[in-house]
Amino acid sequence: MNAQKHILLIEDDATLVFTLSDRLASEGYGVEALSDGAQGLTAALNGRFDGIVLDVMLPTMSGLDICRELRKNNIFTPILMLTARGQVTDKVVGLKLGADDYLTKPFDTMELLARIEALLRRSEHSGASAHGAEDKTATAQQFYTFGDYTVDVRRMQLFRGVAVVDIPTREFQLLQYLITHRGSIVSRSELLHAVWGYDALPAATRTVDTHIAWLRQRIESNPKVPRYIQTVHGEGYKFVG
Numbered sequence: 001m002n003a004q005k006h007i008l009l010i011e012d013d014a015t016l017v018f019t020l021s022d023r024l025a026s027e028g029y030g031v032e033a034l035s036d037g038a039q040g041l042t043a044a045l046n047g048r049f050d051g052i053v054l055d056v057m058l059p060t061m062s063g064l065d066i067c068r069e070l071r072k073n074n075i076f077t078p079i080l081m082l083t084a085r086g087q088v089t090d091k092v093v094g095l096k097l098g099a100d101d102y103l104t105k106p107f108d109t110m111e112l113l114a115r116i117e118a119l120l121r122r123s124e125h126s127g128a129s130a131h132g133a134e135d136k137t138a139t140a141q142q143f144y145t146f147g148d149y150t151v152d153v154r155r156m157q158l159f160r161g162v163a164v165v166d167i168p169t170r171e172f173q174l175l176q177y178l179i180t181h182r183g184s185i186v187s188r189s190e191l192l193h194a195v196w197g198y199d200a201l202p203a204a205t206r207t208v209d210t211h212i213a214w215l216r217q218r219i220e221s222n223p224k225v226p227r228y229i230q231t232v233h234g235e236g237y238k239f240v241g
Contacts, residue, residue: 005029006029006047006048008032008051008052009024010040011054011058024113024116051077051119052080054067056090063094064090064094067097079101080099080102082103091104100170147219151175185235185236186238187235191236192208208237
């Protein structure tokens with residue numbers, strides 16, 4: 001890495017904290033580890049971190065509540081959530097609250113490192129796009145309107161009329177990418193690479209389809225017959241608006 005990236009690790013398993021901190025440090029990351037949920041939230045709100053590894057089950061405050069509070073306070077640091085095996089509900093809720101990815105315990109440390117690298121690449125790409133918006137034209141405009149909705153790209157907010165629509169970070173990034181490529185067919189693999197930062201995932205993954213379904217629930221008057229996000233069977237999705 002050209003510049004050291006700083007990771008906030010919020011996890012109460014001392015053995016796992018030791019293992020992950022040591023491995024992350026050996027890969028060149030700066031690591032701050034906390035085992036208490038409330039303390040972790042305070043650190044995330046006040047510190048400058050490039051990524052957060054966040055356990056769901058924590059003392060004093062759950063990882064889900066931490067994620068919710070961070071997104072409510074417009075902290076969009078990439079979050080990788082750690083969930084116990086079988087906690088399907090936590091995975092779904094975490095993603096809806098704005099977590100960027102999750103891993104199920106037990107996991108391979110190499111996979112965790114790969115997920116973190118993917119999140120940081122995506123974050124850097126989004127940041128570069130946002131900061132360069134003033135110097136670019138057309139596709140980098142700050143506002144885009146469709147139907148009753150307005151997208152504020154720089155503030156990462158979605159409005160319906162004058163009301164703010166509650167939308168998780170990942171769904172906003174997905175919507176932004178589709179709008180930027182409006183009128184064009186965007187494949188699932190392209191979305192996985194551009195929005196999630198994955199270079200390769202199993203062809204059967206439902207990640208994109210699931211998030212598209214959630215996004216349609218927010219912006220389509222009839223999600224089963226979408227007006228804006230259209231499915232192009234066998235190819236991907238197309239934004240029309």
